[in-house]
Amino acid sequence: xxxxQPNAGLERLFxxxxxxMRQCAQAVNRIGTERGTPLKYQQPSVHQWLRxxxxxxxxxxxxxxxxxxxxxxxxxxxxxxxxxxxxxxxxHPNTVEGLLDLGRQDMDPSRRSVLGVGxxxxxxxxxxxxxxxxxxxxxxxxxKLRIGQSEVQAVKAMTERLSDLDDDxxxxxxxxxxxxxxxxxxxPYLNADASSETQKSMLSAAAFLCYLTGWMAVDEGxxxxxxxxxxxxxxxxxxxxDHNTYCHVLRGMSVxxxxxxxxxxxxxxxxxxxxxxxxxxxxxRAFMAGQQAHAYAxxxxxxxxxxxxxxxxxxxxxxxxxxxxxxxxxxxxxxxxTAEVRHALGDTKGSVxxxxxxxxxxxxxxxxxxxxxxxxxLAERQLEIGHMEAACSTWSSVLDxxxxxxxxxxxxxxxxxxxxxxxxxxxxLARQTAEKAISLTRK
Numbered sequence: 001x002x003x004x005q006p007n008a009g010l011e012r013l014f015x016x017x018x019x020x021m022r023q024c025a026q027a028v029n030r031i032g033t034e035r036g037t038p039l040k041y042q043q044p045s046v047h048q049w050l051r052x053x054x055x056x057x058x059x060x061x062x063x064x065x066x067x068x069x070x071x072x073x074x075x076x077x078x079x080x081x082x083x084x085x086x087x088x089x090x091x092h093p094n095t096v097e098g099l100l101d102l103g104r105q106d107m108d109p110s111r112r113s114v115l116g117v118g119x120x121x122x123x124x125x126x127x128x129x130x131x132x133x134x135x136x137x138x139x140x141x142x143x144k145l146r147i148g149q150s151e152v153q154a155v156k157a158m159t160e161r162l163s164d165l166d167d168d169x170x171x172x173x174x175x176x177x178x179x180x181x182x183x184x185x186x187x188p189y190l191n192a193d194a195s196s197e198t199q200k201s202m203l204s205a206a207a208f209l210c211y212l213t214g215w216m217a218v219d220e221g222x223x224x225x226x227x228x229x230x231x232x233x234x235x236x237x238x239x240x241x242d243h244n245t246y247c248h249v250l251r252g253m254s255v256x257x258x259x260x261x262x263x264x265x266x267x268x269x270x271x272x273x274x275x276x277x278x279x280x281x282x283x284x285r286a287f288m289a290g291q292q293a294h295a296y297a298x299x300x301x302x303x304x305x306x307x308x309x310x311x312x313x314x315x316x317x318x319x320x321x322x323x324x325x326x327x328x329x330x331x332x333x334x335x336x337x338t339a340e341v342r343h344a345l346g347d348t349k350g351s352v353x354x355x356x357x358x359x360x361x362x363x364x365x366x367x368x369x370x371x372x373x374x375x376x377x378l379a380e381r382q383l384e385i386g387h388m389e390a391a392c393s394t395w396s397s398v399l400d401x402x403x404x405x406x407x408x409x410x411x412x413x414x415x416x417x418x419x420x421x422x423x424x425x426x427x428x429l430a431r432q433t434a435e436k437a438i439s440l441t442r443k
Contacts, residue, residue, distance in 0.1 A: 004052040009081030011050055017070045021046040027066040028059070034260075035062070035119050035224070054082065061119055072264055074123035095235045099210065100187045102228055106179035106213075120223035122257070122265045127231070129246060129276050132238025145192040152198060155186060155205040163212055167367035170407035171219030178213040182206075203240030207233045211249045218256050219369070221408035226256060243278040250276065251291050258291075259409075263298030263344075270295040282319030286312045286329040290337035297344035305341050312337060332361035336374060343381065352381050369407050372398050376413035380420065388424055392433040399436050415441055 014024065025041040032039035039059070049055055055063060060082050067075045077084050158181060166174040186206050194202065214229030230253050237246040250273035257266035274288040289312040296305035316334050339354035355378040362371070379394035395417055402414055417437035424430035 007050055007052050007081040009079055013067045013071070013075065013080055014046075014050060017067060019070070021050075024066070027070065028062050031062045031065050031069075031119070032059075036221075057085075060085075065119060065121055065123070068121070068123035069262070072122075074125070095232065095239065096187055096190050099206075099232050099236075100183060102232065103179040103183040103187070103213075106217075106225070107176055107183060120227060120256075120260060122262050124227055124231070126250070126253070126269070126272065127234055127238070128272075129238060129243070132235050132246070133241060142188070142191050143193055145188060147189050147192045147194045147202065148198055149201065151189055151192075152201040152205050155189065155202065155209065158185075159205065159209045159212060162209070166212070166216050166219070167369055170369060170405045170410070171216030172406040172408065175213060175216035175220065178209065178216060182209060182213065200240045200242075203236050204242035204245060207236035207240060207242055207245045207249070210236060211245065211252060214249075215252060218259075219407050219409055221412070223256065223260065227253070230256075243276070247273045247277045247288075251288065254291050254295055258295050258298055258340075261298065263295060263300065266295035267292070267299045267301070267304075282315045283329060286315035286319060286334065289315060290329060290334060294337055294340045294344065297341040302345055305345065309338060309341055330361070330363070332358050332363065332366070335361055339377075348381050348384050352378065352385060352387075355381070368401065369405055369410065372401055372405060372407075372410050373413065376410065380413075380416070383420060388421075388427065389429060392421075392429050395433050395437070399433075399440055402440055411441075 017024070019027070021043040024046045025043060028041055029039045037058075039062075045055075049063075054060075060077065060080075064075045064077065064080055064082075067080070162174055162178045162181070165177065186202075186209060189202050190206060210229050210233040214226040214233060217223070217226035217229060230249055233249045234246055237243075237249065250269055254266045254269035254273060257269060270288070270292040274292060277284055277288055289308045293305050293308035293312060296302075296308055312329075312334055316329065316331055319329075335354050335358035339351045339358060342348075342354055343351035355374060358374060359378075375394055375398045379391040379398065382388075382391040382394060398410075399414070399417075402410065414437055418434040418441075421430045421434040425434070
Protein backbone atom coordinates (compact mmCIF):
# COMPACT_ATOMS: atom_id res chain seq x y z
CA UNK A 1 0.00 0.00 0.00
CA UNK A 2 1.47 3.36 -1.04
CA UNK A 3 1.44 6.34 1.27
CA UNK A 4 0.03 9.55 -0.18
CA GLN A 5 2.71 12.24 -0.47
CA PRO A 6 2.00 15.85 0.58
CA ASN A 7 1.46 18.26 -2.30
CA ALA A 8 4.64 20.36 -2.09
CA GLY A 9 3.59 22.66 -4.94
CA LEU A 10 0.25 23.52 -3.38
CA GLU A 11 1.95 23.96 -0.01
CA ARG A 12 4.31 26.57 -1.50
CA LEU A 13 1.41 28.49 -3.02
CA PHE A 14 -0.52 28.28 0.23
CA UNK A 15 2.37 29.72 2.23
CA UNK A 16 2.94 32.47 -0.33
CA UNK A 17 -0.73 33.45 -0.13
CA UNK A 18 -0.64 34.06 3.63
CA UNK A 19 -4.10 32.52 3.92
CA UNK A 20 -5.48 30.35 6.66
CA MET A 21 -7.07 27.11 5.48
CA ARG A 22 -10.49 28.62 6.16
CA GLN A 23 -9.70 31.68 4.03
CA CYS A 24 -8.45 29.47 1.21
CA ALA A 25 -11.67 27.44 1.23
CA GLN A 26 -13.76 30.62 1.26
CA ALA A 27 -11.85 32.01 -1.75
CA VAL A 28 -12.51 28.83 -3.75
CA ASN A 29 -16.18 28.88 -2.71
CA ARG A 30 -16.56 32.50 -3.87
CA ILE A 31 -15.24 31.66 -7.31
CA GLY A 32 -17.58 28.68 -7.48
CA THR A 33 -20.50 30.99 -6.77
CA GLU A 34 -19.25 33.45 -9.40
CA ARG A 35 -19.15 30.61 -11.92
CA GLY A 36 -22.71 29.58 -11.07
CA THR A 37 -21.81 26.39 -9.16
CA PRO A 38 -21.84 27.23 -5.42
CA LEU A 39 -19.43 25.20 -3.27
CA LYS A 40 -19.24 24.57 0.47
CA TYR A 41 -15.61 23.67 1.09
CA GLN A 42 -14.24 24.15 4.60
CA GLN A 43 -10.88 23.92 6.36
CA PRO A 44 -10.66 20.06 6.34
CA SER A 45 -10.86 19.97 2.54
CA VAL A 46 -7.88 22.32 2.18
CA HIS A 47 -5.97 20.23 4.71
CA GLN A 48 -6.63 17.11 2.61
CA TRP A 49 -5.48 18.85 -0.59
CA LEU A 50 -2.24 19.90 1.09
CA ARG A 51 -1.74 16.34 2.32
CA UNK A 52 -1.86 15.12 -1.28
CA UNK A 53 -5.51 14.33 -2.03
CA UNK A 54 -6.40 15.55 -5.52
CA UNK A 55 -9.42 17.88 -5.66
CA UNK A 56 -12.14 17.04 -8.17
CA UNK A 57 -11.03 17.82 -11.71
CA UNK A 58 -13.83 20.40 -12.08
CA UNK A 59 -12.63 22.22 -8.94
CA UNK A 60 -8.92 22.45 -9.83
CA UNK A 61 -9.32 25.46 -12.16
CA UNK A 62 -11.16 27.28 -9.37
CA UNK A 63 -8.30 26.63 -6.95
CA UNK A 64 -5.78 27.88 -9.50
CA UNK A 65 -7.87 31.00 -10.12
CA UNK A 66 -8.17 31.66 -6.37
CA UNK A 67 -4.39 31.62 -5.97
CA UNK A 68 -3.91 33.66 -9.17
CA UNK A 69 -6.17 36.39 -7.80
CA UNK A 70 -4.43 36.33 -4.44
CA UNK A 71 -0.88 36.34 -5.83
CA UNK A 72 -1.63 38.58 -8.84
CA UNK A 73 0.07 36.25 -11.31
CA UNK A 74 -0.81 33.18 -13.38
CA UNK A 75 -0.75 29.84 -11.54
CA UNK A 76 -0.45 26.63 -13.58
CA UNK A 77 -1.60 23.09 -12.89
CA UNK A 78 2.00 21.95 -12.60
CA UNK A 79 2.89 24.70 -10.13
CA UNK A 80 0.00 23.61 -7.90
CA UNK A 81 1.00 19.97 -8.12
CA UNK A 82 -2.01 19.02 -10.24
CA UNK A 83 -1.84 16.85 -13.38
CA UNK A 84 -2.28 18.71 -16.67
CA UNK A 85 -5.84 18.60 -18.04
CA UNK A 86 -6.41 15.97 -20.69
CA UNK A 87 -7.08 18.51 -23.43
CA UNK A 88 -4.05 20.66 -22.61
CA UNK A 89 -1.98 21.67 -25.65
CA UNK A 90 0.99 23.92 -26.15
CA UNK A 91 0.14 24.46 -29.81
CA HIS A 92 -1.50 27.55 -31.23
CA PRO A 93 -5.19 26.93 -31.87
CA ASN A 94 -6.48 27.58 -35.36
CA THR A 95 -8.15 30.97 -35.04
CA VAL A 96 -10.95 30.44 -37.55
CA GLU A 97 -11.68 26.85 -36.53
CA GLY A 98 -11.64 27.92 -32.89
CA LEU A 99 -14.10 30.69 -33.65
CA LEU A 100 -16.31 28.22 -35.50
CA ASP A 101 -16.38 25.87 -32.49
CA LEU A 102 -17.03 28.74 -30.11
CA GLY A 103 -19.93 30.05 -32.16
CA ARG A 104 -21.51 26.63 -32.64
CA GLN A 105 -21.53 26.07 -28.89
CA ASP A 106 -23.27 29.42 -28.46
CA MET A 107 -26.02 29.20 -31.08
CA ASP A 108 -28.53 27.22 -29.00
CA PRO A 109 -30.24 29.39 -26.34
CA SER A 110 -31.23 26.22 -24.43
CA ARG A 111 -27.55 25.73 -23.52
CA ARG A 112 -27.24 29.05 -21.67
CA SER A 113 -27.11 27.42 -18.22
CA VAL A 114 -24.23 25.19 -19.34
CA LEU A 115 -22.23 27.84 -21.18
CA GLY A 116 -22.66 30.40 -18.44
CA VAL A 117 -20.47 28.51 -15.98
CA GLY A 118 -17.22 29.41 -17.74
CA UNK A 119 -14.71 30.83 -15.30
CA UNK A 120 -13.43 34.41 -15.53
CA UNK A 121 -9.66 34.34 -15.20
CA UNK A 122 -7.66 37.28 -13.87
CA UNK A 123 -4.51 35.52 -15.09
CA UNK A 124 -5.66 35.07 -18.69
CA UNK A 125 -2.76 35.34 -21.13
CA UNK A 126 -3.40 38.29 -23.45
CA UNK A 127 -1.63 38.17 -26.82
CA UNK A 128 0.35 41.36 -27.43
CA UNK A 129 0.15 43.29 -30.69
CA UNK A 130 3.53 41.98 -31.95
CA UNK A 131 2.26 38.43 -31.30
CA UNK A 132 -0.85 38.79 -33.46
CA UNK A 133 -0.11 41.45 -36.07
CA UNK A 134 -0.06 39.97 -39.53
CA UNK A 135 -0.15 36.42 -38.16
CA UNK A 136 -2.93 34.15 -39.44
CA UNK A 137 -2.92 30.44 -40.09
CA UNK A 138 -2.97 29.25 -43.67
CA UNK A 139 -6.66 29.51 -44.43
CA UNK A 140 -8.33 26.69 -46.30
CA UNK A 141 -9.34 28.60 -49.39
CA UNK A 142 -12.70 27.87 -50.95
CA UNK A 143 -12.24 28.60 -54.67
CA LYS A 144 -16.00 28.34 -55.20
CA LEU A 145 -16.64 31.38 -52.99
CA ARG A 146 -15.10 34.74 -53.75
CA ILE A 147 -15.89 37.86 -51.78
CA GLY A 148 -15.34 41.56 -52.24
CA GLN A 149 -15.95 44.77 -50.32
CA SER A 150 -19.73 44.36 -50.65
CA GLU A 151 -19.56 41.30 -48.35
CA VAL A 152 -17.39 43.24 -45.91
CA GLN A 153 -19.96 46.05 -45.82
CA ALA A 154 -22.74 43.49 -45.28
CA VAL A 155 -20.93 42.09 -42.22
CA LYS A 156 -20.41 45.58 -40.84
CA ALA A 157 -24.08 46.48 -41.39
CA MET A 158 -25.26 43.28 -39.74
CA THR A 159 -22.96 43.95 -36.79
CA GLU A 160 -24.59 47.35 -36.36
CA ARG A 161 -28.06 45.76 -36.40
CA LEU A 162 -27.01 43.16 -33.84
CA SER A 163 -25.54 45.91 -31.67
CA ASP A 164 -28.84 47.78 -31.80
CA LEU A 165 -30.73 44.63 -30.76
CA ASP A 166 -28.29 44.10 -27.91
CA ASP A 167 -28.71 47.69 -26.74
CA ASP A 168 -32.50 47.59 -26.92
CA UNK A 169 -33.26 44.08 -25.64
CA UNK A 170 -30.14 42.69 -23.95
CA UNK A 171 -27.52 40.07 -24.67
CA UNK A 172 -29.77 37.11 -23.93
CA UNK A 173 -31.80 37.86 -27.06
CA UNK A 174 -29.04 39.02 -29.37
CA UNK A 175 -26.17 36.63 -28.63
CA UNK A 176 -27.59 33.48 -30.29
CA UNK A 177 -28.23 35.56 -33.42
CA UNK A 178 -24.68 36.92 -33.39
CA UNK A 179 -23.21 33.44 -32.90
CA UNK A 180 -25.28 32.03 -35.77
CA UNK A 181 -24.15 34.84 -38.06
CA UNK A 182 -20.52 34.19 -37.11
CA UNK A 183 -20.85 30.48 -37.88
CA UNK A 184 -23.06 30.52 -40.97
CA UNK A 185 -21.82 33.61 -42.77
CA UNK A 186 -18.64 35.16 -41.39
CA UNK A 187 -16.40 32.11 -41.00
CA PRO A 188 -17.10 30.99 -44.61
CA TYR A 189 -16.17 34.52 -45.72
CA LEU A 190 -12.88 34.23 -43.81
CA ASN A 191 -12.05 31.14 -45.88
CA ALA A 192 -13.24 32.60 -49.18
CA ASP A 193 -11.03 33.63 -52.07
CA ALA A 194 -10.40 37.38 -51.88
CA SER A 195 -7.86 40.09 -52.59
CA SER A 196 -5.38 40.86 -49.82
CA GLU A 197 -7.17 44.15 -49.06
CA THR A 198 -10.59 42.47 -48.86
CA GLN A 199 -9.23 39.68 -46.68
CA LYS A 200 -7.83 42.17 -44.18
CA SER A 201 -11.07 44.14 -44.18
CA MET A 202 -13.08 40.98 -43.53
CA LEU A 203 -10.76 39.94 -40.68
CA SER A 204 -11.24 43.39 -39.15
CA ALA A 205 -15.03 43.21 -39.49
CA ALA A 206 -15.05 39.72 -37.99
CA ALA A 207 -12.89 40.92 -35.09
CA PHE A 208 -15.39 43.62 -34.13
CA LEU A 209 -18.35 41.25 -34.42
CA CYS A 210 -16.48 38.78 -32.21
CA TYR A 211 -15.86 41.56 -29.68
CA LEU A 212 -19.55 42.49 -29.75
CA THR A 213 -20.54 38.86 -29.13
CA GLY A 214 -18.19 38.79 -26.15
CA TRP A 215 -19.82 41.97 -24.86
CA MET A 216 -23.20 40.21 -25.10
CA ALA A 217 -21.77 37.30 -23.08
CA VAL A 218 -20.66 39.76 -20.39
CA ASP A 219 -24.22 41.09 -20.28
CA GLU A 220 -25.46 37.56 -19.61
CA GLY A 221 -22.88 37.00 -16.88
CA UNK A 222 -21.02 34.37 -18.95
CA UNK A 223 -17.66 35.94 -18.18
CA UNK A 224 -15.40 33.04 -19.10
CA UNK A 225 -17.18 32.71 -22.43
CA UNK A 226 -16.75 36.45 -22.99
CA UNK A 227 -13.00 36.19 -22.46
CA UNK A 228 -12.84 33.47 -25.12
CA UNK A 229 -14.56 35.73 -27.63
CA UNK A 230 -12.32 38.65 -26.67
CA UNK A 231 -9.13 36.67 -27.25
CA UNK A 232 -10.42 35.53 -30.66
CA UNK A 233 -11.21 39.17 -31.44
CA UNK A 234 -7.64 40.16 -30.57
CA UNK A 235 -6.28 37.44 -32.86
CA UNK A 236 -8.53 38.44 -35.75
CA UNK A 237 -7.74 42.14 -35.30
CA UNK A 238 -4.03 41.42 -35.38
CA UNK A 239 -4.36 39.17 -38.42
CA UNK A 240 -6.16 41.99 -40.21
CA UNK A 241 -3.74 44.65 -39.02
CA ASP A 242 -6.58 46.50 -37.26
CA HIS A 243 -4.83 48.29 -34.41
CA ASN A 244 -7.88 50.31 -33.37
CA THR A 245 -10.10 47.27 -32.83
CA TYR A 246 -7.27 45.51 -30.96
CA CYS A 247 -7.07 48.41 -28.48
CA HIS A 248 -10.87 48.64 -28.28
CA VAL A 249 -11.06 44.97 -27.27
CA LEU A 250 -8.38 45.38 -24.59
CA ARG A 251 -10.31 48.30 -23.13
CA GLY A 252 -13.49 46.19 -23.16
CA MET A 253 -11.66 43.47 -21.26
CA SER A 254 -10.63 46.09 -18.70
CA VAL A 255 -14.26 47.19 -18.34
CA UNK A 256 -15.27 43.57 -17.72
CA UNK A 257 -12.60 43.12 -15.05
CA UNK A 258 -13.54 46.42 -13.40
CA UNK A 259 -17.24 45.56 -13.28
CA UNK A 260 -16.29 42.32 -11.50
CA UNK A 261 -14.22 44.28 -8.97
CA UNK A 262 -10.77 43.12 -10.12
CA UNK A 263 -8.87 46.40 -9.92
CA UNK A 264 -5.31 45.26 -10.65
CA UNK A 265 -6.18 43.24 -13.81
CA UNK A 266 -8.47 46.06 -14.96
CA UNK A 267 -5.61 48.55 -14.63
CA UNK A 268 -3.20 46.21 -16.44
CA UNK A 269 -5.60 45.81 -19.37
CA UNK A 270 -6.48 49.52 -19.52
CA UNK A 271 -2.80 50.44 -19.57
CA UNK A 272 -2.10 47.85 -22.28
CA UNK A 273 -4.91 49.34 -24.38
CA UNK A 274 -3.61 52.90 -23.91
CA UNK A 275 0.00 51.94 -24.65
CA UNK A 276 -0.99 50.10 -27.82
CA UNK A 277 -3.32 52.82 -29.10
CA UNK A 278 -2.11 53.85 -32.59
CA UNK A 279 -3.52 57.37 -32.48
CA UNK A 280 -3.58 60.16 -29.94
CA UNK A 281 -6.71 62.04 -30.98
CA UNK A 282 -8.71 63.66 -28.17
CA UNK A 283 -11.45 61.07 -28.59
CA UNK A 284 -9.04 58.18 -28.19
CA ARG A 285 -7.25 59.75 -25.23
CA ALA A 286 -10.54 60.34 -23.41
CA PHE A 287 -11.74 56.84 -24.24
CA MET A 288 -8.62 55.26 -22.78
CA ALA A 289 -7.93 57.63 -19.88
CA GLY A 290 -11.49 57.39 -18.53
CA GLN A 291 -11.17 53.62 -18.19
CA GLN A 292 -7.68 53.89 -16.73
CA ALA A 293 -9.06 56.23 -14.06
CA HIS A 294 -11.77 53.77 -13.03
CA ALA A 295 -9.36 50.83 -12.98
CA TYR A 296 -6.74 52.71 -10.95
CA ALA A 297 -9.40 53.75 -8.42
CA UNK A 298 -10.52 50.13 -7.98
CA UNK A 299 -6.90 49.10 -7.51
CA UNK A 300 -6.52 51.71 -4.76
CA UNK A 301 -4.12 53.90 -6.77
CA UNK A 302 -5.73 57.26 -5.97
CA UNK A 303 -3.04 59.51 -7.45
CA UNK A 304 -2.99 57.65 -10.77
CA UNK A 305 -6.79 57.56 -10.84
CA UNK A 306 -7.14 61.33 -10.41
CA UNK A 307 -4.35 62.01 -12.90
CA UNK A 308 -6.05 59.84 -15.53
CA UNK A 309 -9.42 61.46 -14.81
CA UNK A 310 -7.95 64.93 -15.37
CA UNK A 311 -6.45 63.70 -18.64
CA UNK A 312 -9.88 62.44 -19.73
CA UNK A 313 -11.44 65.81 -18.83
CA UNK A 314 -8.84 67.72 -20.87
CA UNK A 315 -9.32 65.40 -23.82
CA UNK A 316 -13.13 65.72 -23.75
CA UNK A 317 -12.90 69.51 -23.64
CA UNK A 318 -10.44 69.53 -26.54
CA UNK A 319 -12.50 67.10 -28.59
CA UNK A 320 -15.77 68.93 -28.13
CA UNK A 321 -14.16 72.16 -29.30
CA UNK A 322 -13.24 70.52 -32.62
CA UNK A 323 -16.31 69.95 -34.76
CA UNK A 324 -16.51 66.50 -36.28
CA UNK A 325 -13.63 64.96 -34.37
CA UNK A 326 -15.47 63.45 -31.43
CA UNK A 327 -17.57 60.39 -30.80
CA UNK A 328 -17.97 57.50 -28.43
CA UNK A 329 -16.75 59.20 -25.26
CA UNK A 330 -18.92 62.20 -24.40
CA UNK A 331 -19.32 64.55 -21.46
CA UNK A 332 -22.03 62.20 -20.19
CA UNK A 333 -19.59 59.27 -20.36
CA UNK A 334 -17.00 61.33 -18.51
CA UNK A 335 -19.54 62.07 -15.76
CA UNK A 336 -20.20 58.34 -15.40
CA UNK A 337 -16.46 57.60 -15.23
CA THR A 338 -16.12 60.30 -12.58
CA ALA A 339 -18.94 58.70 -10.59
CA GLU A 340 -17.19 55.32 -10.69
CA VAL A 341 -13.85 56.81 -9.63
CA ARG A 342 -15.45 58.68 -6.75
CA HIS A 343 -17.31 55.61 -5.55
CA ALA A 344 -14.24 53.39 -5.75
CA LEU A 345 -12.31 55.97 -3.70
CA GLY A 346 -15.02 56.06 -1.01
CA ASP A 347 -16.87 59.25 -1.99
CA THR A 348 -20.40 57.86 -2.38
CA LYS A 349 -22.07 61.27 -2.09
CA GLY A 350 -19.83 62.65 -4.85
CA SER A 351 -20.60 59.59 -6.94
CA VAL A 352 -24.34 60.31 -6.67
CA UNK A 353 -23.74 63.89 -7.80
CA UNK A 354 -21.73 62.72 -10.81
CA UNK A 355 -24.41 60.21 -11.79
CA UNK A 356 -26.96 63.02 -11.73
CA UNK A 357 -24.60 64.94 -14.04
CA UNK A 358 -24.48 61.93 -16.32
CA UNK A 359 -28.25 61.78 -16.71
CA UNK A 360 -28.45 65.56 -17.22
CA UNK A 361 -25.91 65.34 -20.06
CA UNK A 362 -27.12 62.06 -21.50
CA UNK A 363 -28.34 62.01 -25.10
CA UNK A 364 -31.87 60.74 -25.75
CA UNK A 365 -30.45 58.28 -28.30
CA UNK A 366 -28.18 56.53 -25.76
CA UNK A 367 -28.87 52.86 -25.15
CA UNK A 368 -31.73 51.83 -22.88
CA UNK A 369 -29.77 49.08 -21.13
CA UNK A 370 -27.03 51.39 -19.87
CA UNK A 371 -29.73 53.77 -18.64
CA UNK A 372 -31.21 51.02 -16.45
CA UNK A 373 -27.80 49.83 -15.23
CA UNK A 374 -26.63 53.32 -14.29
CA UNK A 375 -30.02 54.14 -12.73
CA UNK A 376 -29.74 51.00 -10.59
CA UNK A 377 -26.28 52.08 -9.43
CA LEU A 378 -27.66 55.54 -8.63
CA ALA A 379 -30.46 54.04 -6.51
CA GLU A 380 -28.06 51.80 -4.59
CA ARG A 381 -25.80 54.74 -3.80
CA GLN A 382 -28.73 57.01 -2.89
CA LEU A 383 -29.76 54.38 -0.35
CA GLU A 384 -26.16 54.10 0.86
CA ILE A 385 -26.09 57.80 1.82
CA GLY A 386 -29.50 57.58 3.49
CA HIS A 387 -31.77 58.93 0.73
CA MET A 388 -34.27 56.08 0.85
CA GLU A 389 -37.19 57.85 -0.82
CA ALA A 390 -35.01 59.06 -3.69
CA ALA A 391 -33.66 55.53 -4.11
CA CYS A 392 -37.17 54.08 -4.29
CA SER A 393 -38.14 56.66 -6.89
CA THR A 394 -35.11 55.79 -9.02
CA TRP A 395 -35.73 52.06 -8.65
CA SER A 396 -39.39 52.54 -9.60
CA SER A 397 -38.36 54.02 -12.95
CA VAL A 398 -36.00 51.06 -13.49
CA LEU A 399 -38.75 48.54 -12.74
CA ASP A 400 -41.15 50.27 -15.15
CA UNK A 401 -38.76 49.59 -18.06
CA UNK A 402 -37.23 46.33 -16.80
CA UNK A 403 -39.63 43.78 -18.40
CA UNK A 404 -38.57 44.80 -21.92
CA UNK A 405 -34.85 44.21 -21.31
CA UNK A 406 -33.33 40.71 -21.16
CA UNK A 407 -30.00 41.47 -19.56
CA UNK A 408 -28.22 39.35 -16.98
CA UNK A 409 -26.57 42.41 -15.45
CA UNK A 410 -29.90 44.15 -14.90
CA UNK A 411 -31.45 40.91 -13.61
CA UNK A 412 -28.81 40.80 -10.88
CA UNK A 413 -29.36 44.44 -9.94
CA UNK A 414 -33.12 43.98 -9.71
CA UNK A 415 -32.62 40.91 -7.49
CA UNK A 416 -30.71 43.12 -5.02
CA UNK A 417 -33.53 45.62 -4.52
CA UNK A 418 -35.61 43.68 -1.99
CA UNK A 419 -32.64 42.65 0.21
CA UNK A 420 -31.30 46.20 0.20
CA UNK A 421 -34.69 47.56 1.26
CA UNK A 422 -35.32 44.90 3.93
CA UNK A 423 -34.18 47.19 6.79
CA UNK A 424 -36.91 49.67 5.70
CA UNK A 425 -39.79 47.18 5.40
CA UNK A 426 -41.84 49.25 7.86
CA UNK A 427 -41.93 52.09 5.35
CA UNK A 428 -44.84 51.78 2.88
CA LEU A 429 -42.83 53.18 -0.06
CA ALA A 430 -39.90 50.84 0.56
CA ARG A 431 -42.23 47.87 1.00
CA GLN A 432 -44.11 48.68 -2.22
CA THR A 433 -40.86 49.02 -4.19
CA ALA A 434 -39.47 45.76 -2.80
CA GLU A 435 -42.68 43.87 -3.56
CA LYS A 436 -42.72 45.19 -7.12
CA ALA A 437 -39.10 44.08 -7.60
CA ILE A 438 -39.87 40.60 -6.25
CA SER A 439 -42.88 40.23 -8.55
CA LEU A 440 -40.74 41.09 -11.60
CA THR A 441 -37.61 39.16 -10.69
CA ARG A 442 -36.69 36.53 -13.27
CA LYS A 443 -35.80 33.12 -11.96
